[in-house]
Amino acid sequence: MKTRKFGDDVDYNLYNFDAAERVCSSHINDEFFKKLIKGSTTTAKCDYCKKVKPVIELSELLRLIVIGIDYLFEDPTNFKYLDKESETYFDGDNFYFEEMFSERLNLQITDKDLYNDIYNHLFNDSLYYWKDEYGSHTEYLFDLWKIFKETVKHKARYVFYYEDTFRDFRLGDPINILHDVQKAINDFNLFRIIVPSDKLYRCRQHKELAEVKEAKDICSPPDCYCKTNNRMSAIGISMFYGSLKEEVCINEVVNTSDTTMPFYSIGYFKSNKELKLVDLTKLPTVPSIYDEKENQYIDTILFLKEFIEDISKPVNVSDSAIEYVPTQVVTEYIKFNPALKADGIIYPSSKAKSLENIVLFKDNAECLRDLDFSLPSLRVMKVRQLK
Ligand SMILES: [Zn+2]
Secondary structure, eight states, rough: OOOOSSSSTOOOOGGEEEEEEOEEEEGBBHHHHHHHHTSSOOEEEEETTTTTOOOOEEEEEHHHHHHHHHHHEGGGTTTTBBTTSTSSSSEEESEHHHHHHISSSOBBBBOHHHHHHHHHHHHOOOOESSSTSSSSSHHHHHHHHHHHHHIIIOSSSOTTTSSSTOOOOOOOHHHHHHHHHHHHHHHTOOOOETTTOEEEEEEEEEETTTTTHHHHHHSSOOOGGGGSOOOOSSSSOEEEEEEESHHHHHHHHHHTTOOOOEEEEEEEEEEEEEEEEEEEEGOOOOTTTOTTTTGGHHHHHHHHHHHHHHHTOOTTSSGGEEEEEEEEHHHHHHHOOTEEEEESSEEOOOOTSSSSEESSOHHHHHHHEEEOOOOOGGGEEGOOOOO
């Protein structure tokens, strides 16, 4: 992935942070700053509205604004070719402070005096350039997942991890995105422990009334029956798709318009030991560019959001087989990753984002070894009763 310098290359000499004023949360609409100022432990008179409220030093506000500026822009004199035809003598889309601050940064300040103070403190005559020089920041982030998908769908499905082979001029190596995913899962502690008392529901829709009689008939299918691609597992690879809630499980599995399979069976398993699942339902919100600790995760969180969006899309039978390849690759990367040691993934249901589905990385034999089926919980129902 493209290397970004997160705040550590701030050129402090370029800006004047020397200010005595204090500012409350009323004069800036940016959510990150509003929250930061409201949470300040310093209560004092705000120099802009004269009210006694939680405030932060203007000097600190200026420093954080520069963190954001530095996240988005860089100085073209560092790397650009001179272009004598151009107004600024550099090629490409570069601009001066005034345009960067008033048109590109979109810092939402509602107080004119505060705006002017910030402007005057930070004003300088150097040039600015989008760090994503071939498009906007948002486009770049959207492209991460898109380019990754293109690579594993149309270039290399099994060896995309070779360094420098599939490098994109904006993306870097596709494998690096996955390493970032691993880092984000660990850094944000996106795990949930399933304990042996938790019920893991499984549901199967079938033809004959008495098709499901015991655990082996309703846990993950034997490999030879894995004849279709799934969002997370490829043909031939068996996994346990289920849910912690019975109704979510039924809703997810049963297709009420399929008259060839008029029955469904539902029952629950319990794990005979604790399971560690990667919980993708508690992904943090995308950090602010001004957040000096968290802004390094913006790319990865947006990548994971796109991934989650794709795994929780309703399954469409007409989707071509390769549509599932990217999510299968990410799932396999999580499954076999020694730094994660995960037993499965919790992800949002395709039917409603607030509901949770689980996938356990267990095939038929592993289910029978590691999970205990509650035979009394097994019920066979008619699909038409759901209508
Ligand atoms: Zn104020």
